[in-house]
Amino acid sequence: MNVPQKMMGTIMDITEEKEQQVELRESEQLFKTVADTAPVMVWMAGADTLRYFFNKGWQDFTGREIAQELGNGWIEGVHPDDLKPYLDTYLSSFSTQKEFRIEYRLRRYDNQFRWVSAKGVPRYAVDGTFIGFIGCCMDIDESKTISDKLKENEARYRQLVQSMPAAVYTCDVEGRIMLFNKAATVLWGRMPKTHKELWTTSFKMYDTNGQLLTLSQSPLSLALKEGKAYEVEFVIERLDGAKRNVLAHARPLYDNKDKIIGAIKVVVDITERKLAELLSQENEQKFRFLADSIPQQIWTGDRLGNLNYYNKSVYDYSGLTFHQIKNSGWVQIVHPDDRDESIRKWMHAVATGEDYNIEHRFRRHDGEYRWQLSRALPHKASTGEIQMWVGTSTDIHEIKEIEQQKDFFISMASHELKTPVTSIKGYIQILQSFYDESKDDFLKNSLGKVNNQILKLTKLISELLDLSKIKSGNLQLNKEHFCLNKMIGEVVEEIKHIEPGYEIIFSSGNKEITVYADRERIGQVLVNFLTNAIKYSPNSKVINITSNIANNYAEISVADNGIGINKADQEKIFQRFYRVEGKSEKTFPGFGIGLFIASEIIQRHDGKIGVNSTLGKGSVFNFSLPVNL
Amino acid sequence: MLNEKYHVVVIDDNEDILFMLKTMLQLKGYKVSIKENAENIEPFIESVLPDVILMDMLLSGADGREICKNLKENQTIKSIPVIMMSALPQAEQLCLANGANFFLGKPFEMNDLLQTVSKAIASNEDKDNDMSAYIQ
Numbered sequence: 001m002n003v004p005q006k007m008m009g010t011i012m013d014i015t016e017e018k019e020q021q022v023e024l025r026e027s028e029q030l031f032k033t034v035a036d037t038a039p040v041m042v043w044m045a046g047a048d049t050l051r052y053f054f055n056k057g058w059q060d061f062t063g064r065e066i067a068q069e070l071g072n073g074w075i076e077g078v079h080p081d082d083l084k085p086y087l088d089t090y091l092s093s094f095s096t097q098k099e100f101r102i103e104y105r106l107r108r109y110d111n112q113f114r115w116v117s118a119k120g121v122p123r124y125a126v127d128g129t130f131i132g133f134i135g136c137c138m139d140i141d142e143s144k145t146i147s148d149k150l151k152e153n154e155a156r157y158r159q160l161v162q163s164m165p166a167a168v169y170t171c172d173v174e175g176r177i178m179l180f181n182k183a184a185t186v187l188w189g190r191m192p193k194t195h196k197e198l199w200t201t202s203f204k205m206y207d208t209n210g211q212l213l214t215l216s217q218s219p220l221s222l223a224l225k226e227g228k229a230y231e232v233e234f235v236i237e238r239l240d241g242a243k244r245n246v247l248a249h250a251r252p253l254y255d256n257k258d259k260i261i262g263a264i265k266v267v268v269d270i271t272e273r274k275l276a277e278l279l280s281q282e283n284e285q286k287f288r289f290l291a292d293s294i295p296q297q298i299w300t301g302d303r304l305g306n307l308n309y310y311n312k313s314v315y316d317y318s319g320l321t322f323h324q325i326k327n328s329g330w331v332q333i334v335h336p337d338d339r340d341e342s343i344r345k346w347m348h349a350v351a352t353g354e355d356y357n358i359e360h361r362f363r364r365h366d367g368e369y370r371w372q373l374s375r376a377l378p379h380k381a382s383t384g385e386i387q388m389w390v391g392t393s394t395d396i397h398e399i400k401e402i403e404q405q406k407d408f409f410i411s412m413a414s415h416e417l418k419t420p421v422t423s424i425k426g427y428i429q430i431l432q433s434f435y436d437e438s439k440d441d442f443l444k445n446s447l448g449k450v451n452n453q454i455l456k457l458t459k460l461i462s463e464l465l466d467l468s469k470i471k472s473g474n475l476q477l478n479k480e481h482f483c484l485n486k487m488i489g490e491v492v493e494e495i496k497h498i499e500p501g502y503e504i505i506f507s508s509g510n511k512e513i514t515v516y517a518d519r520e521r522i523g524q525v526l527v528n529f530l531t532n533a534i535k536y537s538p539n540s541k542v543i544n545i546t547s548n549i550a551n552n553y554a555e556i557s558v559a560d561n562g563i564g565i566n567k568a569d570q571e572k573i574f575q576r577f578y579r580v581e582g583k584s585e586k587t588f589p590g591f592g593i594g595l596f597i598a599s600e601i602i603q604r605h606d607g608k609i610g611v612n613s614t615l616g617k618g619s620v621f622n623f624s625l626p627v628n629l
Numbered sequence: 630m631l632n633e634k635y636h637v638v639v640i641d642d643n644e645d646i647l648f649m650l651k652t653m654l655q656l657k658g659y660k661v662s663i664k665e666n667a668e669n670i671e672p673f674i675e676s677v678l679p680d681v682i683l684m685d686m687l688l689s690g691a692d693g694r695e696i697c698k699n700l701k702e703n704q705t706i707k708s709i710p711v712i713m714m715s716a717l718p719q720a721e722q723l724c725l726a727n728g729a730n731f732f733l734g735k736p737f738e739m740n741d742l743l744q745t746v747s748k749a750i751a752s753n754e755d756k757d758n759d760m761s762a763y764i765q
Binding site: 476 | 646649653656716735737738
């Protein structure tokens with residue numbers, strides 16, 4: 001049995017110690033109370049890095065129990081991406097016993113990671129022993145996001161400014177360059193040192209009239225001096241001598257107390273634009289000069305047909321101003337009788353994009369109406385869309401008058417020619433009837449020849465007259481029902497009488513062919529075919545005429561065995577004044593209008609005319625007429 | 630000759646043509662009176678009272694169409710057939726519109742002239758016959 005035999009003890013005065021302990025407890029309690037009320041998160045860790053204290057702020061923020069956080073439990077709340085850098089800093093601070101600051105993401109009660117700013121300070125005991133760290137954290141998520149955005153924005157603006165095609169730079173109140181973009185260096189032709197070099201040393205400035213500008217006249221100086229924004233176009237001459245047209249915009253920069261701290265300048269190089277402008281101005285001037293120097297009236301209209309430009313001739317001719325024409329419309333100068341047709345055709349052209357073409361009368365400044373030929377063409381984009389109309393009006397008054405005079409002249413001339421022809425022809429025929437029974441063959445032959453020549457002369461005169469009638473649209477048809485074969489028979493007899501040396505054989509597939517046509521004109525076409533057949537058949541004396549009905553058309557053909565016509569000429573032979581040229585044809589006289597007239601006559605009867613021919617073998621001329629009209 | 634009983638008045642201001650026409654008609658036996666102008670034409674026609682009037686459309690100083698119109702308004706003369714001649718294009722319509730009974734374009738074949746004249750005479754005789762038939 002172990003029984004204490006004696007007690008030994010030492011009595012030490014621990015009052016001070018106790019007091020100290022109490023004091024310490026009290027101060028720790030006080031600290032914890034303070035820490036709990038602080039709006040920040042506070043933790044404490046021992047020298048072993050393990051945390052043993054978290055204030056209420058921490059608990060509130062993380063929403064976790066102290067027990068969960070103690071030791072290394074708090075590590076669970078650190079964002080995985082930030083854990084390594086955080087622990088690295090944390091642990092190294094413990095080993096170096098140095099204060100640390102770090103920003104990292106910490107999980108909040110709502111599981112959202114928030115950026116916090118953490119600071120750790122080493123703690124030492126009274127005797128200087130390292131006893132761990134005390135740390136505090138603040139939620140800086142909002143300001144962190146804002147500052148990140150600001151940084152991002154700044155980078156974006158910087159990029160924007162850099163990539164701008166205009167030169168952008170700022171300077172302080174002294175004119176020292178503070179910021180500039182790439183375009184600015186291109187404009188300056190140098191790379192200035194910021195905060196040091198002045199903006200003024202890069203180039204000389206001239207106004208648009210070529211006057212050298214002083215420094216104080218530059219928009220940047222003015223913006224700095226007067227606190228106003230300036231926009232000026234001027235010419236700069238770079239150090240390398242190159243001149244550029246620029247548009248400069250300068251604006252003062254203020255601090256938050258509205259004090260001018262510098263200026264920003266934006267300079268746009270407009271040299272190319274200027275050049276293009278100059279060129280287009282030059283082109284426009286050239287065009288206007290050209291248009292104004294032309295005696296024709298020229299006008300343009302938009303795609304809807306609204307006229308928007310007239311050359312000088314229009315004003316000179318009409319005596320009107322642009323506004324007078326615009327206000328009352330161009331139609332006011334058109335002759336009242338021609339207005340409806342002018343408008344109708346113009347609307348049609350604008351609606352369809354077809355060319356405008358019309359003859360109408362315009363009132364001149366002196367009141368006289370004169371004939372004009374107006375034409376307009378649409379100017380189309382590559383897409384085919386009409387962009388504008390360009391029109392001209394040509395004074396054809398004199399031409400019209402001359403044509404009328406010419407037609408009148410031809411008409412009169414043919415009349416005047418016909419009178420002596422009538423006389424000659426009459427006397428010849430009288431002589432012929434006198435000497436009909438005469439034995440004098442020479443006399444009789446001579447009279448016959450003269451009579452034939454007179455016939456030819458008569459035909460030529462008639463052709464001239466017909467031509468002028470066709471041209472003036474006065475070729476009138478006197479239609480009647482008649483028997484085609486009978487008419488052919490009469491013509492054949494007539495020709496046989498004049499050209500007794502030719503054998504003209506007429507055969508018809510139909511006995512009776514009645515047509516409704518101008519008997520005399522159709523006869524004229526046949527005479528023309530026959531005289532051509534004779535004219536171009538110097539070596540063959542047989543001519544065949546046929547008539548038939550096929551597909552409601554009466555078809556008449558005249559075939560010869562003459563010299564023929566080549567393919568190229570066959571297409572043109574019905575054109576006015578077209579004559580087959582060649583060695584053998586040179587001896588055949590004529591105006592070359594006979595077939596043109598024949599073609600006109602047949603066309604006006606709604607018929608068809610044509611030719612089939614082989615060079616050297618002969619030709620078959622044919623025409624057809626509708627029979628059931 | 631067959632045509633001797635017929636009297637033709639020819640009016641043309643061209644002397645050569647006038648003589649030519651006269652000759653042609655006389656060759657065929659017609660009795661022919663000529664006149665070179667339009668002066669006092671109505672009294673002249675009234676005095677002659679021909680079977681046919683052959684007249685140029687354009688007479689110097691006068692328009693044959695006007696004359697023709699007047700002749701056709703004259704009760705004594707209006708039944709006499711009028712043949713108008715012209716070298717002018719489209720004269721035919723103008724002449725017929727002004728009362729001419731026949732038209733002859735210049736230049737013409739002698740045959741055409743003679744045929745037209747005899748046609749004109751025949752037309753008038755037909756009318757006379759019709760008239761006599763009516764009276765009977």
